[in-house]
Every structure is written in structure tokens, then in C-alpha cells.
Amino acid sequence: MPNSNAKFNCNHRGGQEAGRRELVSRSLQSAQHCLEDQDFGTAYAHYLLVLNLAPELKTSVKETFQFTLFKWAEELDSLSRIQDLFNCYEQALELYPNDEVICNSMGEHLFRMGFRDEAAGYFHKAVKLNPDFADAKENFYRVANWLVERWHFIMLNDGKRNLTYLKAIENAVRSGCKSVLDIGTGTGILSMFAKKAGASFVYACELSKTMYELACDVVAANNMERDIKLLHLKSLDIEIPKHIPERVSLVVTETVDAGLFGEGIVESLIHAWEHLLLQPKPKNQDVSTGDYGRVIPASATIFGMAVECKEIRRHHRVGIQEIAGVRLSNSVQFFSPTYASAGSEETVEPYTTEKLSRIPGGYVPLTEPSQVMTVDFNNLQELKSLATRRPWKLNLPVTEGGILDAIVVWFVLQLDDEHALSTSPNEETCWEQAVYPVQGLFDYSVKAGDTVVMEVCCQDCYLKIQKISLTSECRMDLSDKDDTLSLGNEAELCDALAGLQTTNKQDGNSQVCVLESTEIALNHECLKAAMGKVLLSLNPSKDLQSMDVDGHGSGMNPQESQNKSSLDVAPDPLYILDVSEGFSILPIIAGKLGPVRAYSSIEKEQQQAALSVISEANHFPKETLEFWLSHLEDESAVLQRPKSDKSWSIIILDVIETSGLIQQEVMEKAAISRCLLHSGGKIFPQYVLVYGMLVESESLLLESAVQGTEPTLGFNIAPFINQFKVPVRVYLDLSTLPCLPLSKPAELLRLDLMNPLLNSSSREVKVQICKSGQVTAIPFWYHIHLDEDHSLDTSDEFSHWKQAAVVLDEPIHVQVGDELVLDVQHHKSNMSITVKR
Secondary structure (H helix, E strand, O other): OHHHHHHHHHHHHHHHHHHHHHHHHHHHHHHHHHHHOOOHHHHHHHHHHHHHHOHHHHHHHHHHHHHHHHHHHHHHHHOOOHHHHHHHHHHHHHHOOOOHHHHHHHHHHHHHOOOHHHHHHHHHHHHHHOOOOHHHHHHHHHHHHHHOOOHHHHHHOOHHHHHHHHHHHHHHHHOOOOEEEEEOOOOOHHHHHHHHHOOOEEEEEOOOHHHHHHHHHHHHHOOOOOOEEEEOOOHHHOOOOOOOOOOEOEEEEOOOOOOOOOOOHHHHHHHHHHHOEOOEOOOOOOOOHHHOEEEEOOEEEEEEEEEEOHHHHHHHOOOOOEEOOEEOOOOEEEEOHHHHHHHOOOOOOOOEEEOHHHOOOOOEEOEOOEEEEEEEOOOHHHHHHHHHOOOEEEEEEEOOOEEOOEEEEEEEEEOOOOOEEEOOOOOOOOOOEEEEEOOOOOOOEEOOOOEEEEEEEEEOOEEEEEEEEEEEOOEOOOOOOOOOOOOOHHHHHHHHHHHOOOOOOOHHHOEEEEOOHHHHOOOOHHHHHHHHHHHHHHOOOOOHHHHOOOOOOOOOOHHHHHHHHHHOOOOOOEEEEEOOOOOOOHHHHHHOOOOEEEEEOOOOHHHHHHHHHHHHHOOOOHHHEEEHHHHOOOOOOOOOOOOOOOOEEEEEOOOEOOOOOEOOOHHHHHHHHHHHEEEEEEEEOOEEEEEEOOEEOHHHHHHHOOOOOOOOOOOOOHHHHHHHOOOEEEEEOOOOOOOEEOEOOEEEEEEEOOOHHHOOOEEEEEEEEOOOEEEEEEEEEEEEEOOOOOEEEOOOOOOOOOEEEEEEEEEEEEOOOOEEEEEEEEEOOEEEEEEEO
């Protein structure tokens, strides 16, 4: 009966196939009905069933499935069902493993939740699947800056630094150190130096998942994967014999920052001496080095000097009493975060960093360099005593008169007896210097013979320089209050202000306001004039003098002016919304211009309190200024009408980030804002013009990608770390950038916030070469037009904005008279610039 069985099986399979098709058809219909009802969870379940039963439908239902997945994921996210959300994406990627859109979306969810390493993996995969996928590229570049700090490229390109470390490691290994632990290995270069020098056992640890995986690839590419054991661990978590079999004879590390201690070198070396290293070699004893432990670097000496620097001053001190006609109250004390950290219980980096050799306007040394302290990394007791050591006083005699703006710190890293690296501002080095801005003094002028007094300590893994004061024969000694001469009342007040930064009101009604350095450097004169012009056009019956458009008022304060106008017909107020980021006094400036209701989007209570004090000091009625977020149920929906029957007269948007890039989603915000304006209302700025030029700059190349194997002494590292290079360098200052301009500035793009019909997502720009050379980069900046008469140039020397530059993958040789065509693309507030060959 074999034929009968075959017929039965055939009929059975036919019945199964018919049933499968029927189930697939019904599930597709059900999924469609669920989508119409916005029941995305059930629709998603139906699509999963369909795709598992009928894989042949993957292509035809792909777009609808993606839409359903993303909508359901948004719903799960809003319900905080995070595990369910990720389960859905994992199911989707099983069905569509090579779908760049799903990979990118998964990465976006991971990034928002703080899983940057994992997000980078998905963004990177999406870019590999589709190199032209703009959203994925932008996401990957953004996360790459987090995961692989830009200084990795600069340091790996620093051949002198690499060679000095190699020679010191070679000396140690040849003297008997055969087992090596590399703490914070990064790309693994120091571990490979140790193996090349002849070490028998090499171990390396790296906490960052991305850098650990990169180091694995680098070590394997250099055929050392069997010789170097890589650990994805913090050194404090390494145990013997769980992770390494026994104590090592040499620890190598470069976990130092501009302030030396900021990356935790002291804590990690204390742990290493106690748990991972052999005992140190006894002094003055001629014994075998291999039987004892040692550290590279062996020691460090920290130096400091006082400087005058206008650029540091303007970013850390408010040196004016009036801004655009608004008087700053003496009751408000402005500080930058570095000063506020002195009295804070939080662990805050107490310094900024600058490459002093490239700081705009330069700097003037006011004192000779002076030794701040030394530290012996091979002395466990000395390392332990750093954290408990009482603050000590340091005096710097003034040798040059000027304005005291900062204490600048650098160090000499002594790798061994023969080899050292200096981070001095006078050295060609990959390191920046640590800058401690001076704040809280009542007189910053110094003359030769004065003394700058400060307190130094090592606390919370940072070198702290605080309680900076001045003494002279003619000046009251404002030094450490614990010493023989006590602090004057003025200095005590400044210390109290810093220490009580979280309190709204100080004794004597003082209000502390901590601002970011970019917020301190703002200029509002242009905005005042442009706002006055719009308000006057919207309220032509208003007296021009009382509008104070040109800064010359009628002599009445706003309260008197309002009382006068109320005797006539009180005009309806005009509504102004300021949603620019950070601290802004624009609402108060607007309040000076006439009958307005100004809303500020400031979030921090401390800054709200400061703004209220300034408002009161300028005699503005309380109803003139309000804080917009207190009126919103959903703070994420900032852009909405002031009242159901009212529209805005002016909406102020942040268009350009201080980094030099266009703000994320600014065009989307502009589209919403246009719908919220009444007739004649304006968005500030109204439009932005992007300018750029072609330059030759070796510095930008070195800061953007590792240049071959020469700087890394023959080791193959560049192809792996260069996967994380980004095409745009940010926070540049064109006035000090080492570069050779090869063309004149050219207009690249127009972004019109008021008239979107004038915008173009793609534009070709012809640029004439005016000097022969190699085009390596295209720096760009913006002219921000508040209206046709008033604009701000972000490349201006007094601008708080920095500039950015597109760095080319390959330099282009050009001659005078050549013409290059730039392809400028604008997509979702992201701009790309490429050179068409």
C-alpha cells in the first residue's frame, strides 16, 4: 500500500498548507484592524505570527511591520516596560537581522537609557549595512564621541610620547621585570610595548566595553592575542589568582588627566601595591629588580603659575554691571562651576582644561612657574597620605603687573630615572593644562611684589587649588583664615557664597547663581534692538521713547511708565517666550521694551531666584516675568500657546550649540513655533546663514584620526580606532587653529526659521582656490540673523560660540585658480559637507 500512503501524505500536506494560508490571511487582516484601532501591541503579535508562518512575506510587510514595532516600542517605553521593549526588538532582529532601520532604532532606545556601549554596536552595524543612512551615521558619530574620547587620537599621534614610554618599559623589562600589568590599557599600546620588550607575562585591564573590544582587535591584529591577557575589568576588581595567577613586577599606566589625579591613578595604584604588585625594592640595596615591584610612571612633579588671560576671564567672571539696559543686581553673585565646586559636597572637577598655546588672545604669566607638589608612585605610604593630608598654603610672588585671572597647572611625569614627559604650555605635547579660574575677589589687579596666596589639597581624586587671595604691603592680607592673619569680611563672604551655592538666599540678601562658562560670555545688545523693532511693529501706538529701543528711555522706570499708560487705555500685553537653553535675561530685556508678558524657560531654582532678584532690582512688576515650566503639565512639550485664546509675539530659540553645531531638532521646533505666533510675530533668530572655507591643517588631521603606523612605532592600531573617528571636529577656535586658508569664506547654506520655502535640503557650492596646498578640512560657522538689520557672527572673537570643521578622509591637492564643488546636505538639523571630485 505504498501508493495509498503517499496519496494520504500528499493530501495531509495540502490540508496543512491551506490551513497555514488561511491563518496567515486572517492574522494579516486582524493586524490591519488593530492598527486602525491603534492597538499596536496586538498588531505586533499578529505580525510576528505571520512572519514566522510565512517568511516569504518578509519583504512585502517589512515597512508596516517596522511602523508597528516602533509604535509599540514607544508605548512600552512610556509604560516603563523596558524588558518587553528589548524583547520585541530582539524578536524583530531575528526576523530581519540585517535591517539597518531596526538596528538604528534599537540603538536609539539603548542610548536614551544610558547603555552607550551597546547603542554604539547597533549604530555601527546600521552604518555598515547602509553607509548612506543619515540617521544612523549621525547617531554613531554622536555616541562615538562618548565612547572613544578624542584625546585617544591625539595621544596615539604623539610619537614622542609613545617612544618615551617604550624606552622606559624596555629599561624595566631588561632590568628584570618579566610580569606586567597595564592599568587602563585603552588600545593596548603599552601592553604591546611590554611584550615587544620581552616580558614573559603581560596582563591588561580596561573598564570601557568599547575600548576593551577595540584592544582585543588591536592585539589580535598584531599577533599578540596569545601573549597578552586582556581583562574587561576595573583594576580595583582584579583578584589573584582569579584573574591573574600571581603578583606582577611592573605596573604601567597613563591614567592621568590635565590635573594629574583626575582619572583615579592614586586610588588604582594604592590597590595595586596592596593586592597586585610585588613589594617595592628596598632603597640603597643592590638586589635583583625582578624580585620586586615598580610602577611606570615612577613619580610626578606638579607646577603652577598665575596668569592674566582675557579669554578665561570672560568665561568665568561677570565683569559688567549692565547688560542691554538691564542693571545686574549687586545682590546676585555669579560664579562658574569650578568656583562653586570648592564648597560643594559633590565630587565636581575643580578645574577646566585649555591648550594655553592656542587660547584666543594668548596669556601673560604674572608669576614664575612654581613647584606645587611632588608624588612618588612607588611609595605606598605617600600615596595613602595624599587623601588625608591637610591642605597646605602656597605663595606665588608676582613678577609682572596685570589682572589675576587663573592659576594654571601642569606636570612632569618621570617615567624612570632617564625618561620624562612634560605637559608644560611651552612644550609640544598632546596634553592640555589644568586651569583654576580665580573668582570671588573684590580686586583682581596685581603688581610686582604682591603675592598670590592659595590653599592646595588632594581630595576626591582631584588636585584642588582654592581660597585664592592676594597680599601686599598696601593690601589687607586675605589668606587662609586658619593661619595667623584672619580672612577679611569680603573674602569670608566669597567663601560663604561658594559654600552655600544650594541655598537661595544668603545673609545680606545675597543670591548665588552658578552659570556655565558659555552662559557668562553672552551678549544681548543685538537681541534687544531686534526685539524692540518687532514689538514696535506690533504695537505702533506705543511711545517709542518708553519702548527704549535705542537704549534711551523716557526717564521713567517701568512701574511709573505702566502707571502712566494705565491712565490712558491699557494695551493688551504682548507675549514673549524664551526657550533658549541655560541662564538668560532676555525676558527682562523684553520687559523693558513695553507692555509684555515675558516667560522664561529656566529650569534651575537657583537661576530662577537670581532672575527674580534682577527683575526686582530693575523695578519690573512681578507679572512681567513668569517661569514657563511652572505652567506646563508636560515639561517635554515646551512649545504651546500661552493661553487658549492667545498667541506669542516672539519666540526665542537656541539654534546653534556652543560646540559649533546646529541644535538638534531646531527646524522641527521652528515649524511648531510658526503655528504659535500671531500675525506679525517672529521667531528669533529669523534665519541663519552657514559659512565655510577650505583650509590646510595638520592639527585637525592629528586630532581626528591616527595617521598610519609611524606614530604608533609600527604597531597596527589606526584601522581599528579610526572606525570611531567622526567627520566633524567641534569646539574649535579658528582664531588660534594652526591652519592655512586656501579659499575665501563662502556661503554654504541658509536655514530659514520663518520661511521654510527658502530652505533647501541639498545645495552645491563652487569654491575658488586662492592659495595652493592640500585641502584637509572645511571649517564652518554661522551668521545668525535676528532680522535683516541685526545679526550675530559665531566666529567673532567675543562670541561664546565655538566653530566646527569637517575633516576630509583624504587630503586634496589644489592649485591657485582651481575650483572645487562642495555638496552640502541638510537633514533633520544635521549638516554634511563633502567635496565632489
